[in-house]
Amino acid sequence: MNQEDRTPEDAYAQPGGDVYEDEAEATRREAGEAESSRASRGWWDRNADEYQSEHGAFLGDDRFVWGPEGLDEEEAALLGPAASLKGRDVLEIGAGAAQCSRWLAAQGARPVALDLSHRQLQHALRIGGGVPLVEADAGRLPFRDGSFDLACSAYGAVPFVADPVNVMREVHRVLRPGGRWVFSVTHPLRWAFPDEPGPEGLSVSASYFDRTPYVEQDEQGRAVYVEHHRTLGDRVRDVVAGGFRLLDLVEPEWPEWNTQEWGGWSPLRGNLIPGTAIFVCERD
Numbered sequence: 001m002n003q004e005d006r007t008p009e010d011a012y013a014q015p016g017g018d019v020y021e022d023e024a025e026a027t028r029r030e031a032g033e034a035e036s037s038r039a040s041r042g043w044w045d046r047n048a049d050e051y052q053s054e055h056g057a058f059l060g061d062d063r064f065v066w067g068p069e070g071l072d073e074e075e076a077a078l079l080g081p082a083a084s085l086k087g088r089d090v091l092e093i094g095a096g097a098a099q100c101s102r103w104l105a106a107q108g109a110r111p112v113a114l115d116l117s118h119r120q121l122q123h124a125l126r127i128g129g130g131v132p133l134v135e136a137d138a139g140r141l142p143f144r145d146g147s148f149d150l151a152c153s154a155y156g157a158v159p160f161v162a163d164p165v166n167v168m169r170e171v172h173r174v175l176r177p178g179g180r181w182v183f184s185v186t187h188p189l190r191w192a193f194p195d196e197p198g199p200e201g202l203s204v205s206a207s208y209f210d211r212t213p214y215v216e217q218d219e220q221g222r223a224v225y226v227e228h229h230r231t232l233g234d235r236v237r238d239v240v241a242g243g244f245r246l247l248d249l250v251e252p253e254w255p256e257w258n259t260q261e262w263g264g265w266s267p268l269r270g271n272l273i274p275g276t277a278i279f280v281c282e283r284d
Contacts, residue, residue: 024216024224031213031226033162037116037137039215039223040160044117052097052123058260061127062102066154066184067276068265071252073103078182078250078280079150085109088149091174093138093167093183094156098124101131112148114138115156138167143174151175153183159227162213164235168242172283181244181281187251187274188232190264197266202273235279244281252276 031039044051059065064073073079079090086108092101095113097120104111114134115121121133136142138157151171161167171181192208194201209231216225230238232249239246254270261267265275 024218026214026216028210028212029215031162031215031223031228033139033166035223036160036162036213036226036228037139039226041116041118043225044115045119048096048117048119048123052120055262056097058262059097059099061099062106062129064100064103064154066250066278067252068260068262069252069254069270069276070258071250071276071278073100076250078248078278079152079180082107085150089147090150090152091141091143091148091171092156093151093153093171094158095124095133096120096156097127098129098131098133099127100152100154102127102129105129105131109150114141139163139170141170141174145173146176147174149176149179151179151181155184155186158183159185162226162228164228164230164238165241168238168244172243175283177283179283180247181283182278183281184276184278185235187277188230188235189274191229193264193269193273195264197261197264197269199268201264201266201269232277235277239279239281244283246279247282248278248280250278250280252278 065071066073066076074082079085085104088109090104090109090111092111092113095101095115098113101111101113112132112134113124114136116137118135121135124133134142139161158164158167175181189208192204192206194205211229213229214227215223217223236246251274254267259267269275
């Protein structure tokens, strides 16, 4: 299975896109919560080493990047001004090697980095920094009600779960009243385009309204990678159904300084179509 075989949403993770499965069959079919979770855990455990090796320099050890465009939380302040983070309890979901959590800790916050993948969290330990690490599923957060002031996720968990409303409700449960929840995903529009960084990635090839999950499966038909498509309207309704108010929807533009290609993300495409959507939400 090569990168060029994937459709736009198929080859990204937190927070970009790559393919490290060589023998998986790509298809579009239904995939439930248990199958999706199992596939995500296995995929990240197998591919964490190569992902961190290839993208670690861009992500940094203690930088908070919202997506392949390179929008930095220090600049964007979507969680609030940096000075306001001091002393706040923050949950990072789909934390990978906990780069974002280290940045939060440097601002005086008290972050907890949660990820489904044991291998990703081993990279967090390798880098160090003393951030508490939790291995758990985003749909079953192992925390008491009202444990956190803020929650965030940079391309973590949300695109890969079969029931995003359940994740929203879990985040709502563990946040305190007035808590902010900010998460980024691949912009839903990208599902209509091939996942190619060049001109071939600028022509619509699939229906934006086809919500059938993208699945890579082995010879026995077992999913090894699953990603779920939601339209922009679906995402908004998921946020509301989870008990949140949508404060802002940020669509980062591709900056001139960023000359990298990351899977299907590139300066060519980024200057013409959105690649990332960031939802800024608040718990009543």
